[in-house]
Amino acid sequence: MDGPEGLITSPPGRPTPPASSLGDPRDLDGVGGSDGSSPPASDRVTALLEAVMAVTSGLELADVLTRIVSSGRDLVGARYGAMGVLGLDGRHLAEFVTDGLSAVERSAIGAPPRGHGVLGLLISEPTPLRLSDLTSHPDSYGFPPNHPAMHSFLGVPIRIRDEVFGNLYMTEKIPPDVPPGGDAPSRVQFTASDKAVLVGLAAAAGIAIENARLFERTRRQRRWIETTAEVSRMLLEESGESTTVDYLSRSARGLATASMAMVVLVDERDRCVVRAVDTTPQTGAAASPHPEVDHDDLSRALRTLEGDPRWAAARGRRAPVLITPRPGDPVDDALVAALGRVGGGVEVGLVSLLPMAVADDEVGVLVVAWPARSEALVSEMLELLGPFTRQVAVALVAARNRRARSAVARLEDRDRIARDMHDHVIQRLFATGLSLQAASRTGDDLLLHQRLDEAVESLDEAIKDIRYAIFELHGRRPGTGVVDSLHDVVSLAGDSLGLTPELTVSGDVHDLGDTLAADLLAVVREALANVAKHAQAQSVTISVAAGRDLRVCISDDGTGIPPGGRRSGLANLAARATILGGTLSIRATASHGTTLVWRVPTTGPGEAPRRPR
Numbered sequence: 297m298d299g300p301e302g303l304i305t306s307p308p309g310r311p312t313p314p315a316s317s318l319g320d321p322r323d324l325d326g327v328g329g330s331d332g333s334s335p336p337a338s339d340r341v342t343a344l345l346e347a348v349m350a351v352t353s354g355l356e357l358a359d360v361l362t363r364i365v366s367s368g369r370d371l372v373g374a375r376y377g378a379m380g381v382l383g384l385d386g387r388h389l390a391e392f393v394t395d396g397l398s399a400v401e402r403s404a405i406g407a408p409p410r411g412h413g414v415l416g417l418l419i420s421e422p423t424p425l426r427l428s429d430l431t432s433h434p435d436s437y438g439f440p441p442n443h444p445a446m447h448s449f450l451g452v453p454i455r456i457r458d459e460v461f462g463n464l465y466m467t468e469k470i471p472p473d474v475p476p477g478g479d480a481p482s483r484v485q486f487t488a489s490d491k492a493v494l495v496g497l498a499a500a501a502g503i504a505i506e507n508a509r510l511f512e513r514t515r516r517q518r519r520w521i522e523t524t525a526e527v528s529r530m531l532l533e534e535s536g537e538s539t540t541v542d543y544l545s546r547s548a549r550g551l552a553t554a555s556m557a558m559v560v561l562v563d564e565r566d567r568c569v570v571r572a573v574d575t576t577p578q579t580g581a582a583a584s585p586h587p588e589v590d591h592d593d594l595s596r597a598l599r600t601l602e603g604d605p606r607w608a609a610a611r612g613r614r615a616p617v618l619i620t621p622r623p624g625d626p627v628d629d630a631l632v633a634a635l636g637r638v639g640g641g642v643e644v645g646l647v648s649l650l651p652m653a654v655a656d657d658e659v660g661v662l663v664v665a666w667p668a669r670s671e672a673l674v675s676e677m678l679e680l681l682g683p684f685t686r687q688v689a690v691a692l693v694a695a696r697n698r699r700a701r702s703a704v705a706r707l708e709d710r711d712r713i714a715r716d717m718h719d720h721v722i723q724r725l726f727a728t729g730l731s732l733q734a735a736s737r738t739g740d741d742l743l744l745h746q747r748l749d750e751a752v753e754s755l756d757e758a759i760k761d762i763r764y765a766i767f768e769l770h771g772r773r774p775g776t777g778v779v780d781s782l783h784d785v786v787s788l789a790g791d792s793l794g795l796t797p798e799l800t801v802s803g804d805v806h807d808l809g810d811t812l813a814a815d816l817l818a819v820v821r822e823a824l825a826n827v828a829k830h831a832q833a834q835s836v837t838i839s840v841a842a843g844r845d846l847r848v849c850i851s852d853d854g855t856g857i858p859p860g861g862r863r864s865g866l867a868n869l870a871a872r873a874t875i876l877g878g879t880l881s882i883r884a885t886a887s888h889g890t891t892l893v894w895r896v897p898t899t900g901p902g903e904a905p906r907r908p909r
Contacts, residue, residue, distance in 0.1 A: 348500040357508040364454075364501045365395040368464055371497060372450060372490040375468035379454070380415060382462050383671050387411065387419060389462070390669060397444075404442035413437025414449065418463045422453035424495055428485050430467070450486040452498045456506045464498055466490075513676070516551070520680045523547045524687045531695035538571070538807045544662075544688060545572040552677045554664045556639040560598065561660035564780070568660070569806055570598055575639040597634040601649075601663070604631060610649040610661060616682055618674065619647040635665055643667040646674050650681055652689035659689045699810075722759055729755040778805050778813045785817055786838065789824035793836060797824065803842035808898065815872055816846060819894050822868060823850045831855055831890065845878070846898050853889040869894060 351363045361379055369377040376396035383390035392408035411419050417435045418425050427433055430449040439446070446467040454461045469484040527547070530540040541559045549557035559572040601607045604627060610617040621628035621644075635644045645668030652659040662685050666674055729752050736748035779801050790796045808816065820838060827833055831854025839849040869892075870880040878896030885891055 348497070351497070351501055351504045357505070357512050360501075360504050360508045361391075361393045362395065364464065364497070364504070365393055368466055368494055368497055369395055371493050372466050372486060373470045374450070374466035374486075375470050376444070376446065376466070378465045380409070380411060380419075380463050380465065382411075382419065382460060383669070386460070387416075389415070389419075390671065391462075401442070401444065405440055406442075407440075414451075415463070415465070418451045418453065418465075422455075422460045422463070424450075424452045424491050426450050426486050426488075426491050429483065447483055448485050450490055450494060452491070452494050454498045454501050454505065456502045456509075461502065461505055464494060464501070466494065517680065519551055520684055523551060524684055527688050528691040531691045532698070537692075537695070538809070541572040542574075545574040548662060548664060548681070548684070549574045549576070552664055552666075552681060553673060554666045554677075555642040555644065556635060556663075556665040558597075558635075558638065558663040559660065560601070560663060562658050563806060566658075568598060568602060569804075571660075571804075571807065573638055575642050597638045600630050600634040607649060607661075610651050611658065614651050614653045614658075616651070616678060616685075617649040618678065619649070620671075621645065621647070635663070639665070646670055648674065648678060648681065650685040652685050652692065654686075654689050654693045657689075657693050659692050662688075717762055722762055725755050725759055725762075729759075778808055778816065781813075781817055782820060782840065785821050786824070789821065789828065792828040793824065793833070795833070795835065797836040797838050799838045799840070801840045805840060805842045808842060808846065812846065812876070812896070812898065815876065815896075816840065816848065819848055819869055819872060820850070823848075823892055823894070826866065827852050827854065833889065842898060844898065845895050848894040849891065850894075851885065851889065851891040853885070856884050856888065856890050866892075872896075 351360060351367055361381075365377040365379050368374070374396070376394070378395070379391075379393045380389040381391035381393075382388070389409060389411040394402065394408075397405075409415055413435055414425075414427070414430050414433055414437070416437075417433075427449040429447045430436060431447060448467060448469045450466040450469075451463055453463050466486065469486045469490070471484055527540060527544055530543060531537070541561070545557045545559045548554070554576075556573070556575045558570060558574075560568050561571045563569050606617050606619055619628070619631065621632050623629070631647065632644045635647065636642060642665075644665045646666045648664045648666075650662040650664065652662060662681070664677075664681065732748050732752050732755070736745050736752070782799060782801065782805075786797050786799050805816075820840075824836070824838075827836055827850070831852045833852035833854035836850065836852045839847075841847045866880070866882065873880045873894055873896055876896040878894070880895075881893045883891055
């Protein structure tokens with residue numbers, strides 16, 4: 297008995313021999329033990345009925361399988377019992393449930409069998425099999441180290457309608473007169489009556505397993521429907537796209553019983569951006585919806601995905617793609633390694649790429665990974681994940697369209713205010729300034745001339761401030777990303793600076809909310825305006841990094857801030873930082889120039905911390 301497989305379930309449609317090959321499990325006449333190794337017939341029928349009641353009394357699939365094996369051992373008097381559940385291909389075992397072995401013994405044996413040897417014989421020929429000594433059979437595959445000795449063997453298939461679900465195995469017959477835990481005489485055989493009783497139990501087990509699978513499938517479908525509704529509600533109630541995609545990745549991984557789920561969204565420039573990752577916590581670690589994910593690992597995983605032709609196929613056809621990695625294939629090995637690093641070392645066997653799209657709107661791709669040998673589970677989960685991702689895509693597009701309409705309405709209102717300020721307020725101030733300038737040229741009072749000139753300068757400053765406010769009112773264009781808007785601000789500032797500042801952006805800046813993104817743009821714009829007015833710089837560098845905090849660092853090689861110089865612009869920056877719970881620091885560089893660091897948390901009071909990426 298050898299190598300492992302994954303999980304429980306088996307799709308319909310696998311070809312099997314006709315059910316009559318099992319015989320009629322209800323035919324229990326004459327099952328009494330004439331050889332003395334089995335109880336009387338009436339007692340066995342009663343025991344079988346009790347076993348049938350036991351295995352059909354629950355709806356939890358794992359418990360049902362365990363009860364079937366335990367009841368089989370009791371019915372035929374076996375020291376060891378097991379059930380092997382077939383995988384998708386119908387040729388290997390995907391699940392192996394044992395009874396009679398201790399946890400220490402199971403651990404010492406290692407990986408469960410996949411279905412070679414005598415177990416494979418029962419898979420290829422699903423009919424009851426009774427052996428006096430399985431070790432002497434020509435198909436015997438041998439035992440792994442630390443496996444207990446086994447000789448007598450009885451195996452029967454378990455059918456669900458016309459589908460072979462798996463096989464029930466019993467080994468090491470114990471006569472009824474041997475007390476529990478006692479040593480049985482060597483080479484005691486299973487009898488024909490044992491076979492008949494186990495066939496009857498297998499028939500009842502098939503019904504119990506089908507009921508449990510139907511119950512589990514119904515319950516799982518209900519959870520998927522509830523999760524879809526919750527994602528839609530969060531998006532349409534504007535809980536924030538970042539919060540929603542975190543919930544999406546966490547829910548998809550949990551409901552799909554996967555080892556990892558990753559949400560990749562397409563931005564306005566058709567670039568793929570990893571927005572959320574959720575992984576199975578490692579043994580002994582507390583579950584966390586926000587695991588630490590290295591930014592370089594994310595970038596490497598995304599590049600690996602984008603270089604895989606199956607990624608392009610999933611996006612192009614708008615259809616799910618299931619990847620079964622082939623060991624030794626360089627493309628598959630790179631994919632498994634990259635996703636495994638993102639998941640913190642979780643096992644990556646099967647990978648599903650599920651596009652999220654609505655008509656011509658491509659939203660992104662949901663990447664879900666399972667451990668190896670999970671084919672049966674994945675087959676069922678893909679039937680649920682497909683509709684789930686389509687509904688999520690509809691909700692994402694609807695929420696984005698709603699936000700875009702709101703942004704357009706706000707911009708129209710701001711444009712109206714800006715026009716009024718430009719056409720009326722600025723013009724009146726400008727006219728007042730001209731009048732004061734004309735008045736200052738009359739008369740000989742020097743003090744009056746000085747006061748009038750100061751008033752004109754104040755009006756000029758007021759006009760500049762109003763124009764700056766008008767520029768801020770326009771804000772970002774709908775559909776424009778934060779990075780693009782930063783480049784726009786830096787490009788416009790270059791005209792007044794007489795140079796092109798160097799801008800670098802790192803971290804998940806795309807994940808900032810609208811309010812914080814607007815503050816970021818305003819801070820960069822105001823800081824560059826201060827450099828243009830006062831620094832006389834020859835070079836300016838801007839660094840924007842988003843993680844647990846949003847950090848803006850602006851350095852120049854100018855003259856610095858003179859003692860007693862005006863600091864109104866810097867006061868505005870400090871006020872913005874204070875309101876957001878952050879700080880502003882300004883320091884002179886080693887040679888000359890100034891470095892400004894504006895740092896604020898990326899969450900507001902009461903919000904969950906953002907995931908570092």
